[in-house]
Amino acid sequence: MQKSECHGVVQLRNRKAGSCDQRTSSSMQIKHRTTVQQSNSSSSTSSPETARKVHPRPSDKLNPKTINPVASDKRHMVIMMKNGNDTCNSSFLQAFQNKFGEQSRAPSAFAAIYSKGGIPCRLVHGSVKHRLQWECPPENLPFDPLLITLAEGLRETKHPYTFVSKEGFRELLLVQGALEKAVPLLPRLIPVLKAALVHMDDEVFARGLNALVQLSIVVGPSLNDHLKHLLTSLSKRLRDKKFKEPITSALQKLEQHGGNGSLIIIKSKIPTYCSICC
Template sequence: GGNVLRMSSGIQIKPKTAVQKSKASSPLPRSPEPAIKPQPKPSDKLNPKTIDPFGAHSRPTSAFAAIYAKGGIPCRLVHGSVKHRLQWECLPETVPFDPLLVTLAEGLRETKHPYTFVSKEGFKELLTVEGAAEKAIPLLPRLVPVLKAALAHSDDEVFGRGLDALVQLSAVVGPSLNDHLKHLLTNLSRRLMDKKFREKITVALQKLEQYGGKVS
Protein backbone atom coordinates (compact mmCIF):
# COMPACT_ATOMS: atom_id res chain seq x y z
CA GLY A 1 0.00 0.00 0.00
CA GLY A 2 1.50 3.26 -1.15
CA ASN A 3 -0.67 5.00 1.45
CA VAL A 4 1.48 3.78 4.36
CA LEU A 5 4.52 5.64 5.71
CA ARG A 6 7.35 3.37 6.69
CA MET A 7 9.15 4.51 9.82
CA SER A 8 12.80 3.68 10.29
CA SER A 9 11.87 1.47 13.20
CA GLY A 10 9.69 -0.61 10.93
CA ILE A 11 6.41 0.48 12.53
CA GLN A 12 3.79 1.38 9.98
CA ILE A 13 1.71 4.48 10.61
CA LYS A 14 -1.14 5.50 8.37
CA PRO A 15 -1.09 9.20 7.48
CA LYS A 16 -4.54 9.69 9.03
CA THR A 17 -3.24 8.56 12.41
CA ALA A 18 -0.21 10.77 12.08
CA VAL A 19 -2.41 13.80 11.43
CA GLN A 20 -4.57 13.04 14.45
CA LYS A 21 -1.49 12.64 16.61
CA SER A 22 0.00 15.95 15.57
CA LYS A 23 -3.34 17.65 16.23
CA ALA A 24 -3.58 16.24 19.70
CA SER A 25 -0.08 17.23 20.67
CA SER A 26 -0.05 20.70 19.12
CA PRO A 27 -1.46 23.38 21.43
CA LEU A 28 -4.66 25.05 20.31
CA PRO A 29 -4.18 28.63 19.16
CA ARG A 30 -6.46 30.01 21.87
CA SER A 31 -6.89 28.12 25.09
CA PRO A 32 -10.25 28.76 26.74
CA GLU A 33 -8.69 28.30 30.20
CA PRO A 34 -5.87 30.37 31.65
CA ALA A 35 -2.53 28.64 31.40
CA ILE A 36 -1.96 28.70 35.16
CA LYS A 37 -4.86 27.51 37.25
CA PRO A 38 -5.02 28.95 40.75
CA GLN A 39 -4.17 25.99 42.93
CA PRO A 40 -6.47 25.46 45.90
CA LYS A 41 -4.57 25.65 49.18
CA PRO A 42 -4.24 22.32 50.99
CA SER A 43 -6.02 23.90 53.95
CA ASP A 44 -9.08 24.53 51.76
CA LYS A 45 -9.49 20.82 51.26
CA LEU A 46 -9.21 20.16 54.96
CA ASN A 47 -11.53 22.96 55.94
CA PRO A 48 -14.91 22.63 54.27
CA LYS A 49 -15.89 26.05 55.63
CA THR A 50 -13.46 27.73 53.25
CA ILE A 51 -15.29 26.24 50.32
CA ASP A 52 -18.85 26.67 51.48
CA PRO A 53 -19.45 28.37 54.80
CA PHE A 54 -23.16 27.55 54.75
CA GLY A 55 -22.91 24.09 53.26
CA ALA A 56 -23.97 20.88 54.90
CA HIS A 57 -20.35 20.14 55.68
CA SER A 58 -19.79 23.17 57.90
CA ARG A 59 -19.30 22.23 61.53
CA PRO A 60 -22.28 22.73 63.80
CA THR A 61 -21.89 25.41 66.45
CA SER A 62 -20.49 24.00 69.66
CA ALA A 63 -22.70 23.77 72.73
CA PHE A 64 -20.70 26.51 74.45
CA ALA A 65 -20.98 28.87 71.46
CA ALA A 66 -24.73 28.23 71.29
CA ILE A 67 -25.20 28.94 75.01
CA TYR A 68 -23.05 32.07 74.73
CA ALA A 69 -25.05 33.29 71.74
CA LYS A 70 -28.32 32.82 73.64
CA GLY A 71 -26.97 34.85 76.57
CA GLY A 72 -26.61 31.79 78.78
CA ILE A 73 -23.17 32.88 80.00
CA PRO A 74 -23.64 35.86 82.34
CA CYS A 75 -20.39 37.55 81.38
CA ARG A 76 -19.10 39.26 78.28
CA LEU A 77 -15.72 40.10 76.86
CA VAL A 78 -14.76 43.76 77.15
CA HIS A 79 -11.96 44.87 74.83
CA GLY A 80 -9.47 46.97 76.74
CA SER A 81 -6.68 49.04 75.25
CA VAL A 82 -4.06 46.93 76.99
CA LYS A 83 -5.81 43.69 77.79
CA HIS A 84 -9.27 42.19 77.60
CA ARG A 85 -11.38 41.62 80.66
CA LEU A 86 -14.69 40.05 81.55
CA GLN A 87 -17.74 42.01 82.50
CA TRP A 88 -20.28 40.10 84.58
CA GLU A 89 -23.95 40.92 84.18
CA CYS A 90 -24.45 40.20 87.86
CA LEU A 91 -22.12 39.59 90.77
CA PRO A 92 -20.24 36.32 90.22
CA GLU A 93 -21.06 35.47 93.87
CA THR A 94 -24.73 35.27 92.94
CA VAL A 95 -24.25 33.05 89.88
CA PRO A 96 -25.18 29.38 90.37
CA PHE A 97 -22.11 27.20 89.83
CA ASP A 98 -24.37 24.49 88.47
CA PRO A 99 -24.31 24.45 85.49
CA LEU A 100 -22.16 27.54 84.77
CA LEU A 101 -18.84 26.22 86.09
CA VAL A 102 -19.27 23.02 84.06
CA THR A 103 -20.30 25.01 80.97
CA LEU A 104 -17.24 27.25 81.29
CA ALA A 105 -15.04 24.17 81.69
CA GLU A 106 -16.55 22.78 78.47
CA GLY A 107 -15.72 26.09 76.81
CA LEU A 108 -12.02 25.49 77.49
CA ARG A 109 -12.05 23.21 74.44
CA GLU A 110 -13.11 26.10 72.20
CA THR A 111 -10.54 27.33 69.70
CA LYS A 112 -12.29 30.51 68.55
CA HIS A 113 -12.28 34.01 69.99
CA PRO A 114 -14.08 35.23 72.16
CA TYR A 115 -15.09 31.81 73.53
CA THR A 116 -11.50 30.92 74.40
CA PHE A 117 -11.10 34.02 76.56
CA VAL A 118 -14.58 33.96 78.12
CA SER A 119 -14.34 30.31 79.18
CA LYS A 120 -10.80 30.56 80.56
CA GLU A 121 -11.31 33.85 82.39
CA GLY A 122 -14.86 33.02 83.50
CA PHE A 123 -13.76 29.69 85.00
CA LYS A 124 -10.92 31.40 86.86
CA GLU A 125 -13.02 34.30 88.17
CA LEU A 126 -15.94 32.12 89.23
CA LEU A 127 -13.58 30.06 91.39
CA THR A 128 -12.42 33.20 93.23
CA VAL A 129 -15.83 33.99 94.73
CA GLU A 130 -16.50 33.44 98.40
CA GLY A 131 -17.69 29.93 99.15
CA ALA A 132 -16.39 28.63 95.81
CA ALA A 133 -15.12 25.39 97.39
CA GLU A 134 -18.53 24.34 98.74
CA LYS A 135 -20.11 25.13 95.39
CA ALA A 136 -17.44 23.44 93.26
CA ILE A 137 -16.87 20.20 95.21
CA PRO A 138 -20.30 18.67 94.41
CA LEU A 139 -19.60 19.34 90.71
CA LEU A 140 -16.28 17.47 90.60
CA PRO A 141 -17.75 14.26 89.11
CA ARG A 142 -18.99 16.38 86.18
CA LEU A 143 -16.02 18.76 85.98
CA VAL A 144 -13.29 16.12 85.87
CA PRO A 145 -14.41 14.37 82.63
CA VAL A 146 -14.73 17.80 80.98
CA LEU A 147 -11.23 18.83 82.08
CA LYS A 148 -9.96 15.44 80.97
CA ALA A 149 -11.31 16.12 77.48
CA ALA A 150 -9.43 19.45 77.40
CA LEU A 151 -6.23 17.74 78.57
CA ALA A 152 -6.64 15.05 75.92
CA HIS A 153 -7.19 17.64 73.17
CA SER A 154 -4.67 17.76 70.33
CA ASP A 155 -4.63 21.58 70.33
CA ASP A 156 -1.75 22.84 72.51
CA GLU A 157 -3.65 25.94 73.63
CA VAL A 158 -6.66 23.88 74.69
CA PHE A 159 -4.37 21.60 76.68
CA GLY A 160 -2.73 24.63 78.32
CA ARG A 161 -6.10 26.10 79.32
CA GLY A 162 -7.19 22.73 80.70
CA LEU A 163 -4.01 22.47 82.76
CA ASP A 164 -4.41 25.99 84.17
CA ALA A 165 -8.05 25.29 85.02
CA LEU A 166 -7.11 22.04 86.77
CA VAL A 167 -4.58 23.84 88.98
CA GLN A 168 -7.09 26.63 89.74
CA LEU A 169 -9.71 24.05 90.67
CA SER A 170 -7.23 22.16 92.85
CA ALA A 171 -6.33 25.37 94.71
CA VAL A 172 -10.00 25.82 95.60
CA VAL A 173 -11.20 22.28 96.36
CA GLY A 174 -7.94 20.91 97.80
CA PRO A 175 -7.86 17.20 98.73
CA SER A 176 -11.40 16.69 97.39
CA LEU A 177 -9.86 16.46 93.94
CA ASN A 178 -7.46 13.65 94.89
CA ASP A 179 -9.82 10.77 94.13
CA HIS A 180 -10.43 12.18 90.67
CA LEU A 181 -6.82 12.89 89.75
CA LYS A 182 -6.08 9.35 88.62
CA HIS A 183 -8.41 9.97 85.67
CA LEU A 184 -6.31 12.94 84.59
CA LEU A 185 -2.75 11.83 85.26
CA THR A 186 -2.58 9.67 82.12
CA ASN A 187 -3.19 12.75 79.96
CA LEU A 188 -0.60 14.74 81.87
CA SER A 189 2.08 12.05 81.70
CA ARG A 190 1.46 11.69 77.96
CA ARG A 191 2.30 15.36 77.43
CA LEU A 192 5.32 15.20 79.73
CA MET A 193 7.17 13.73 76.75
CA ASP A 194 6.64 17.03 74.95
CA LYS A 195 9.48 19.46 75.71
CA LYS A 196 7.10 22.39 75.31
CA PHE A 197 5.02 21.29 78.27
CA ARG A 198 7.45 19.42 80.47
CA GLU A 199 8.18 22.34 82.77
CA LYS A 200 4.58 23.55 82.90
CA ILE A 201 3.25 20.09 83.78
CA THR A 202 5.96 19.53 86.40
CA VAL A 203 5.00 22.82 88.09
CA ALA A 204 1.30 21.89 87.84
CA LEU A 205 1.91 18.50 89.47
CA GLN A 206 3.84 20.17 92.29
CA LYS A 207 0.92 22.53 92.86
CA LEU A 208 -1.62 19.70 92.77
CA GLU A 209 0.45 17.93 95.41
CA GLN A 210 0.73 21.12 97.46
CA TYR A 211 -3.04 21.77 97.38
CA GLY A 212 -4.23 18.21 97.69
CA GLY A 213 -1.57 16.34 99.59
CA LYS A 214 0.60 13.67 98.00
CA VAL A 215 -0.42 12.71 94.47
CA SER A 216 0.46 9.08 93.84
Protein backbone atom coordinates in the same frame (compact mmCIF):
# COMPACT_ATOMS: atom_id res chain seq x y z
CA MET B 1 -11.36 -72.04 -6.35
CA GLN B 2 -14.59 -70.13 -6.46
CA LYS B 3 -14.63 -69.91 -2.66
CA SER B 4 -11.18 -68.28 -2.54
CA GLU B 5 -12.15 -65.77 -5.22
CA CYS B 6 -15.33 -64.96 -3.36
CA HIS B 7 -13.39 -64.50 -0.13
CA GLY B 8 -10.98 -62.11 -1.89
CA VAL B 9 -13.83 -60.06 -3.27
CA VAL B 10 -15.33 -59.71 0.22
CA GLN B 11 -12.02 -58.49 1.69
CA LEU B 12 -11.64 -55.96 -1.12
CA ARG B 13 -15.13 -54.63 -0.48
CA ASN B 14 -14.42 -54.33 3.26
CA ARG B 15 -11.25 -52.34 2.57
CA LYS B 16 -13.12 -49.97 0.28
CA ALA B 17 -15.86 -49.50 2.88
CA GLY B 18 -13.27 -48.75 5.62
CA SER B 19 -11.49 -46.19 3.51
CA CYS B 20 -14.83 -44.62 2.65
CA ASP B 21 -15.73 -44.39 6.37
CA GLN B 22 -12.37 -42.76 7.11
CA ARG B 23 -12.90 -40.19 4.37
CA THR B 24 -16.40 -39.49 5.66
CA SER B 25 -15.12 -39.04 9.23
CA SER B 26 -12.33 -36.71 8.07
CA SER B 27 -14.80 -34.69 6.05
CA MET B 28 -17.09 -34.29 9.07
CA GLN B 29 -14.17 -33.15 11.25
CA ILE B 30 -13.16 -30.55 8.66
CA LYS B 31 -16.72 -29.25 8.46
CA HIS B 32 -16.92 -29.03 12.27
CA ARG B 33 -13.66 -27.07 12.44
CA THR B 34 -14.88 -24.70 9.75
CA THR B 35 -18.12 -24.12 11.61
CA VAL B 36 -16.28 -23.37 14.87
CA GLN B 37 -13.91 -20.95 13.14
CA GLN B 38 -16.80 -19.13 11.51
CA SER B 39 -18.57 -18.89 14.86
CA ASN B 40 -15.46 -17.46 16.55
CA SER B 41 -14.95 -15.03 13.70
CA SER B 42 -18.53 -13.76 13.90
CA SER B 43 -18.32 -13.35 17.70
CA SER B 44 -15.03 -11.44 17.45
CA THR B 45 -16.45 -9.06 14.85
CA SER B 46 -19.57 -8.37 16.91
CA SER B 47 -19.89 -4.89 18.41
CA PRO B 48 -18.74 -4.13 22.02
CA GLU B 49 -22.32 -3.23 22.89
CA THR B 50 -23.42 -6.77 22.06
CA ALA B 51 -20.61 -8.16 24.21
CA ARG B 52 -21.63 -5.99 27.12
CA LYS B 53 -25.20 -7.16 26.78
CA VAL B 54 -24.08 -10.76 26.94
CA HIS B 55 -21.71 -10.09 29.86
CA PRO B 56 -22.96 -6.94 31.63
CA ARG B 57 -20.59 -5.14 33.95
CA PRO B 58 -21.68 -4.39 37.54
CA SER B 59 -21.29 -0.67 36.85
CA ASP B 60 -23.93 -0.88 34.09
CA LYS B 61 -26.54 -1.35 36.78
CA LEU B 62 -25.55 1.81 38.65
CA ASN B 63 -27.59 4.94 38.52
CA PRO B 64 -25.47 7.59 36.73
CA LYS B 65 -26.16 10.04 39.57
CA THR B 66 -24.60 7.67 42.08
CA ILE B 67 -21.37 7.58 40.10
CA ASN B 68 -20.75 11.33 40.29
CA PRO B 69 -23.57 13.05 42.16
CA VAL B 70 -21.64 16.31 42.44
CA ALA B 71 -21.20 16.63 38.70
CA SER B 72 -24.84 15.72 38.14
CA ASP B 73 -26.06 18.35 40.59
CA LYS B 74 -23.72 20.93 39.10
CA ARG B 75 -25.16 20.29 35.64
CA HIS B 76 -28.62 20.61 37.15
CA MET B 77 -27.66 23.93 38.72
CA VAL B 78 -26.31 25.27 35.41
CA ILE B 79 -29.54 24.31 33.64
CA MET B 80 -31.63 26.06 36.29
CA MET B 81 -29.45 29.16 36.15
CA LYS B 82 -30.04 29.39 32.41
CA ASN B 83 -33.79 29.45 32.96
CA GLY B 84 -33.52 32.93 34.50
CA ASN B 85 -35.78 32.24 37.49
CA ASP B 86 -34.07 34.17 40.29
CA THR B 87 -36.20 32.72 43.07
CA CYS B 88 -35.65 29.19 41.89
CA ASN B 89 -31.95 29.83 41.34
CA SER B 90 -31.52 31.26 44.82
CA SER B 91 -33.30 28.39 46.55
CA PHE B 92 -31.40 25.78 44.57
CA LEU B 93 -28.06 27.45 45.27
CA GLN B 94 -28.88 27.49 48.98
CA ALA B 95 -29.72 23.79 48.92
CA PHE B 96 -26.57 23.06 46.94
CA GLN B 97 -24.40 24.83 49.50
CA ASN B 98 -26.10 23.05 52.38
CA LYS B 99 -25.60 19.69 50.75
CA PHE B 100 -21.90 19.99 50.04
CA GLY B 101 -20.82 21.85 53.16
CA GLU B 102 -20.01 25.20 51.63
CA GLN B 103 -21.75 26.95 54.49
CA SER B 104 -19.94 27.51 57.76
CA ARG B 105 -20.19 24.76 60.32
CA ALA B 106 -22.81 24.86 63.02
CA PRO B 107 -21.63 26.57 66.21
CA SER B 108 -20.35 24.44 69.08
CA ALA B 109 -22.41 23.87 72.21
CA PHE B 110 -20.58 26.53 74.19
CA ALA B 111 -20.77 29.03 71.32
CA ALA B 112 -24.50 28.41 70.98
CA ILE B 113 -25.08 28.93 74.72
CA TYR B 114 -22.97 32.08 74.72
CA SER B 115 -24.80 33.49 71.69
CA LYS B 116 -28.17 32.90 73.37
CA GLY B 117 -27.07 34.68 76.54
CA GLY B 118 -26.63 31.51 78.57
CA ILE B 119 -23.31 32.78 79.94
CA PRO B 120 -24.03 35.77 82.24
CA CYS B 121 -20.97 37.75 81.17
CA ARG B 122 -19.66 39.54 78.13
CA LEU B 123 -16.26 40.31 76.74
CA VAL B 124 -15.12 43.92 77.07
CA HIS B 125 -12.34 44.87 74.68
CA GLY B 126 -9.68 47.04 76.26
CA SER B 127 -6.82 48.97 74.74
CA VAL B 128 -4.28 46.82 76.58
CA LYS B 129 -6.13 43.67 77.58
CA HIS B 130 -9.64 42.28 77.61
CA ARG B 131 -11.87 41.68 80.61
CA LEU B 132 -15.23 40.18 81.47
CA GLN B 133 -18.27 42.13 82.51
CA TRP B 134 -20.70 40.08 84.59
CA GLU B 135 -24.41 40.75 84.51
CA CYS B 136 -24.49 40.27 88.28
CA PRO B 137 -21.81 39.63 90.92
CA PRO B 138 -20.26 36.19 90.29
CA GLU B 139 -20.67 35.20 93.94
CA ASN B 140 -24.43 35.33 93.46
CA LEU B 141 -24.37 32.92 90.52
CA PRO B 142 -25.03 29.19 90.91
CA PHE B 143 -22.09 27.00 89.89
CA ASP B 144 -24.38 24.34 88.48
CA PRO B 145 -24.25 24.25 85.50
CA LEU B 146 -22.28 27.46 84.85
CA LEU B 147 -18.89 26.15 86.03
CA ILE B 148 -19.26 22.98 83.95
CA THR B 149 -20.32 24.98 80.89
CA LEU B 150 -17.28 27.22 81.22
CA ALA B 151 -15.06 24.14 81.55
CA GLU B 152 -16.54 22.76 78.34
CA GLY B 153 -15.64 26.03 76.65
CA LEU B 154 -11.97 25.38 77.37
CA ARG B 155 -11.94 23.19 74.26
CA GLU B 156 -12.95 26.10 72.05
CA THR B 157 -10.41 27.34 69.53
CA LYS B 158 -12.04 30.57 68.37
CA HIS B 159 -12.23 34.05 69.84
CA PRO B 160 -14.05 35.23 71.96
CA TYR B 161 -15.05 31.81 73.29
CA THR B 162 -11.49 30.92 74.29
CA PHE B 163 -11.10 34.01 76.45
CA VAL B 164 -14.61 33.93 77.94
CA SER B 165 -14.35 30.29 79.02
CA LYS B 166 -10.84 30.58 80.43
CA GLU B 167 -11.36 33.85 82.29
CA GLY B 168 -14.89 32.99 83.39
CA PHE B 169 -13.74 29.69 84.90
CA ARG B 170 -10.94 31.43 86.78
CA GLU B 171 -13.06 34.30 88.11
CA LEU B 172 -15.89 32.03 89.18
CA LEU B 173 -13.52 29.96 91.33
CA LEU B 174 -12.27 33.12 93.06
CA VAL B 175 -15.61 34.03 94.61
CA GLN B 176 -16.36 33.51 98.28
CA GLY B 177 -17.88 30.11 98.98
CA ALA B 178 -16.42 28.54 95.85
CA LEU B 179 -15.27 25.46 97.80
CA GLU B 180 -18.76 24.49 98.90
CA LYS B 181 -20.15 25.07 95.41
CA ALA B 182 -17.39 23.33 93.43
CA VAL B 183 -16.85 20.11 95.41
CA PRO B 184 -20.29 18.59 94.64
CA LEU B 185 -19.64 19.17 90.92
CA LEU B 186 -16.31 17.31 90.79
CA PRO B 187 -17.73 14.01 89.42
CA ARG B 188 -19.16 15.92 86.45
CA LEU B 189 -16.35 18.44 86.17
CA ILE B 190 -13.41 16.02 85.98
CA PRO B 191 -14.46 14.33 82.68
CA VAL B 192 -14.82 17.77 81.09
CA LEU B 193 -11.33 18.80 82.21
CA LYS B 194 -9.97 15.47 81.01
CA ALA B 195 -11.39 16.15 77.55
CA ALA B 196 -9.36 19.37 77.43
CA LEU B 197 -6.21 17.62 78.66
CA VAL B 198 -6.37 14.96 75.95
CA HIS B 199 -7.11 17.49 73.21
CA MET B 200 -4.62 17.57 70.34
CA ASP B 201 -4.50 21.37 70.27
CA ASP B 202 -1.64 22.64 72.45
CA GLU B 203 -3.47 25.79 73.52
CA VAL B 204 -6.51 23.80 74.59
CA PHE B 205 -4.27 21.53 76.66
CA ALA B 206 -2.59 24.54 78.28
CA ARG B 207 -5.97 26.02 79.24
CA GLY B 208 -7.07 22.69 80.68
CA LEU B 209 -3.86 22.42 82.71
CA ASN B 210 -4.28 25.91 84.16
CA ALA B 211 -7.92 25.19 85.00
CA LEU B 212 -6.88 22.01 86.82
CA VAL B 213 -4.41 23.93 88.97
CA GLN B 214 -7.02 26.60 89.74
CA LEU B 215 -9.50 23.92 90.76
CA SER B 216 -6.90 22.24 92.98
CA ILE B 217 -6.24 25.51 94.80
CA VAL B 218 -9.94 25.80 95.64
CA VAL B 219 -10.97 22.22 96.47
CA GLY B 220 -7.64 20.96 97.87
CA PRO B 221 -7.57 17.27 98.93
CA SER B 222 -11.11 16.77 97.61
CA LEU B 223 -9.53 16.45 94.18
CA ASN B 224 -7.40 13.44 95.14
CA ASP B 225 -10.16 10.91 94.55
CA HIS B 226 -10.41 12.06 90.93
CA LEU B 227 -6.75 12.79 90.27
CA LYS B 228 -5.89 9.39 88.82
CA HIS B 229 -8.25 10.00 85.89
CA LEU B 230 -6.24 13.05 84.83
CA LEU B 231 -2.64 11.97 85.36
CA THR B 232 -2.45 9.59 82.39
CA SER B 233 -2.83 12.42 79.88
CA LEU B 234 -0.29 14.51 81.80
CA SER B 235 2.17 11.62 81.72
CA LYS B 236 1.88 11.36 77.94
CA ARG B 237 2.41 15.09 77.44
CA LEU B 238 5.54 14.99 79.59
CA ARG B 239 7.30 13.41 76.61
CA ASP B 240 6.93 16.73 74.81
CA LYS B 241 9.80 18.98 75.89
CA LYS B 242 7.80 22.18 75.62
CA PHE B 243 5.29 20.91 78.19
CA LYS B 244 7.72 19.30 80.61
CA GLU B 245 8.21 22.43 82.73
CA PRO B 246 4.54 23.57 82.95
CA ILE B 247 3.35 20.03 83.74
CA THR B 248 6.00 19.60 86.43
CA SER B 249 4.96 22.92 87.95
CA ALA B 250 1.30 21.87 87.86
CA LEU B 251 2.08 18.55 89.56
CA GLN B 252 3.93 20.36 92.32
CA LYS B 253 0.90 22.59 92.94
CA LEU B 254 -1.38 19.55 92.96
CA GLU B 255 0.87 18.01 95.60
CA GLN B 256 1.02 21.26 97.55
CA HIS B 257 -2.75 21.64 97.78
CA GLY B 258 -3.59 17.93 97.85
CA GLY B 259 -1.20 16.86 100.60
CA ASN B 260 0.50 13.49 101.05
CA GLY B 261 -2.43 11.66 99.50
CA SER B 262 -1.91 13.44 96.21
CA LEU B 263 1.81 12.62 96.23
CA ILE B 264 1.11 8.89 96.46
CA ILE B 265 -1.32 9.08 93.54
CA ILE B 266 1.05 11.17 91.41
CA LYS B 267 3.99 8.81 92.02
CA SER B 268 1.84 5.80 91.11
CA LYS B 269 1.05 7.29 87.71
CA ILE B 270 4.25 9.26 87.09
CA PRO B 271 7.13 7.46 88.86
CA THR B 272 9.69 9.99 87.62
CA TYR B 273 7.99 12.84 89.46
CA CYS B 274 10.18 14.46 92.11
CA SER B 275 8.30 15.66 95.19
CA ILE B 276 8.56 19.25 96.37
CA CYS B 277 9.59 17.85 99.77
CA CYS B 278 12.79 16.32 98.39
